[in-house]
Amino acid sequence: MPELRTEEYQINMGPHHPSTHGVCRLLLTMDGEKVVDAVPYVGYLHRSIEKICENRTYAMCIPILDRFEYVTAMSCNYVFSLAAEKLGQVEVPERAEYLRVIMLELNRIASHLIFFGTTAMDLGALTPFLYGLRERELIMDLFEMTCGQRLTYNYIRVGGVSRDIPPEFVPKCREAIKIIASKLPDYEGILNENPIWLARMKGIGHTDPQQAIAWGVSGPVLRASGVKYDLRRDDPYSIYPKFDFDVAVCWNGDNYDRYLVRIEEIRQSLKIVSQALDGLPDGDIRAKVKAKFKPPAGEVYVRIENSRGEMGVYLVSDGSEKPLRVKTRGGSYNQLQFLPEIVRGRGYLIADIVAIFATFDVIMPEVDR
Amino acid sequence: MTQQELTAYILANYDGKLTLLDTGRAEPMFELKPDDLLEVTRRLRDDPQLKFDFLCNMGGVDTGQRLEVVYSIASTTKHLRMDFKVVLGYENPSIETITEIWPAANWYEREMYELYGIEVKNHPDMRPLLLPEDWNQGFPMRKNWDAPDFIRMPEL
């Protein structure tokens, strides 16, 4: 009788896999159903955005950078504009700042609604996905009404925003806030206490705060592991200090906490948007910026709190109308990099990898750029 | 600690290893010699006054005259942030890895190597990251790289 033996085998999860949000390839080393190791292979979506931006003027960079993180394209617009404004020392009018905050927060809600939907879908519940997208649609309508596009906005520009909001925006936005706030209990009712959901989420994918910081993990993933670190509070930009909101934080660092943090952030963002709508001043929406914007030579790194963590742009100008270097940094990049650390040697199953990947909320354009 | 205090603190306590660059911008930018990299970054991380425990961003820059490696670091507890850079020449640029100080640098260094050709010494896992495994067309982010047409704008 031949000797019986078992051996580890490797399985490719992706690049075409339903739950690797885009084209990420995870090479899983498996022992039966247990995952021994996971190695991410990225680059399938590499569009060399940074190189392309080096050959474009500052105004052209913004629509290109829309594609950097298309789920929250407003943040991409904003972080680049912020960097360019810092280089060119542009004072942004107050109304523009308010409009930017409204748009950023609405986009954060939209992104978290996508997170809610896709996570539920990755765990097998197909219906919450549609519910999440249903409410996201309201926000997309607001964006389309304002800037004309639903996904790649090109709205926030160097020096302000491209257009003022239409008069019907404010009432519609208030209505959307109301509707989204009223739908949140539905989401929670369908998932929060569901024993299957709890079994799949609780205690899975635990992140250690110190380790997470060392690996550059930020945003909701870091806050779920108990680090109260939100750039809107701790390294304030724009007019965030004016608003009253709480930083959502949980302490266990497992999948369930990451989910809870994001749902709570939807609530806080709704709060910020309604405060911003209340305080929306009149005035200019764009500072005087030359059409051929030429910031003086210099370099700057700015970072903002995006829905997936810290989003930053390192911008170098040589005084010409094209940037010398645009280095973008997205939260997903570090989170995907961190993924093997929390998978390795913990005996998770494939289903857990899917859940961790989903709650890390990795989207590939941000990684591959 | 404000930005000025941080600058003063670093200039006073780091034996001149971090020199302040005048880049005409709001935030200070320091320069570091490649040989001091590991020692200074470790001190920056472990300094109880600073506690730079978070690597925000790092990446290569090709200015046309020289190569630079820029590090942006932050402290999650002290709410500080600073940038420093290491200047390298075009001839065999190489730099020490900082993955043992901030593991987050892992992928950034891989990316920097394949896009700029800046060699990273002692890196634990030096595989190409974004580019295909059989990429042999040079270092695409360098300014002298012969870019395909779709990346350059047509001359008007």
Add this chain to the structure above:
Amino acid sequence: MLLALVSFELIDIFRWAYQLLADTGLPPVWVMLISYAVLGAVMFGVLALLALFLVWWERKIAGHIQQRFGPMRNGWHGWYQTIADAIKLLQKEDVTIDARDKFVFFWAPVICFVAAFLAYICIPFGKGLIVADLNIGILYIMAVTTFTVIALLMAGWGSNNKYALLGGMRSAAQVVSYEVPMVASILTVIIFAGSLSMVDIVKAQQGHAIFNWFVFRLPFGPIAFLTYIIAATAEANRVPFDIPEAEQELVAGFNVEYSGMKFAMFFLAEFVNMFTVSAIAVTLFFGGWSGPWLPSWVWFLLKTLGVVLLLMMFRWTYPRLRVDQLMEFAWKFLVPVTFANLILAALMKHLGWYW
């Protein structure tokens, strides 16, 4: 007229047709052969249509739960959408991989398909509307539906694909585990019915309006029904127990390499299986075909579709369990509960403490 419609029993048609055949003067062997052939064809057609209907219905239900329309294009609310889909699948190119195990790969969908239909030999669709009233009816059904697991395992192995193999192994583990609580909860009913024959089980539930249904035999009836429906969901590979094909984990599990007609066979078999477990649930717990006013087969269909609706609601509401949690749930929760329930039922039956 109305009275005629209301009391219209399908069995009368079959009796009339059989009489017609018998009157032709053919030898009795031929009469028997022809009648069974016709019956088989009719059953096959009806079940295939039922499966297609269920696919369409599921898509409509899913659509409306998600505030969409679902299929709308072909016919009224897209009623022949799935028929069109089936025709499309049948004429599609049969893409196969070179590295497959030819024999196993080919026969897996066939076995799956046949096993799904075999159970209908002794499911009573109405009063007297049963192909063969075996005296071991429920045992027979339990036996043949288990063929499915062999088919799925074959599909997983024959595809020579790691995802498919994982799916096949998962399905084997799952179906075998859930067989135990399923049989235990069925036994609870059989204790009271005193027979394995499906017709006798239905007859045991007649009388006293709905209160003779076994689902209302307090306290073990509802428990037996709940455990049965959970185990049945797992048997039919439906969410939250659809781990063999878990789309988000194993892409499509055992049928990842199948396409065209072979995939259609798996797909239809899945829906036929769903109808089977619902039909068994109706027969065992909801009084089968019995009901007032309407003809018996209508009652049976209505009740079965109600249970199917419940399974569909499960699918479109719940997330999926993980494979180890699934096994834990079967062995650590369902098996003890069903056996305790079985012992309780047996004790009560012995002592006569039930109504």
Add this chain to the structure above:
Amino acid sequence: MGVLKDIKNLIMGMGITGKHLGKHAITIQYPEEKWPMPERSRGIVVLLSDKETGELNCTSCLLCMQACPTAAIRIDAPRGEDKKRRLISFDIDFGLCCFCGLCEEACNFCAIRMTPKYEFSTVNKNDLTWDMKKLQEVGRDVDYVDTRKKKTPKEAAPKTEAKAAESAEAPSLETPKQEESNG
């Protein structure tokens, strides 16, 4: 009684999906019904022409071509003997266009406009390149009303000829002012 609580929560979840089962769909049947697109919606790029004379508003100043980040606009307008540019061809490749709206903002003469129209899919990639005629044809029914206060061609007309030659070399674009409400 964890089991009972779990069962309660499971039933509650089914209640929420069941509640939606009775509601009307929020989607629409696309080709028969269509969403009303907001006026600012950035869809097909068209060329506007004068309602009376039927001539293009375009002065071939090439500003839009310079503003386009993806080089989707290709204008062929060589200088004539009188140093004026003559518009020979104006192509937009919608396969390249990223619908950012920068061309519309760059244009000073209300000549190029993004419309809420969005149905231009084809089965042939080459059909995505639209030439001047087609762009003008689609833009016939589009009004001049612009969300940014810009001169209508008539107001701009006296300057047009002089500026057309200049602007190619030294485009001095003012930033768009705060727009009027477009109701």
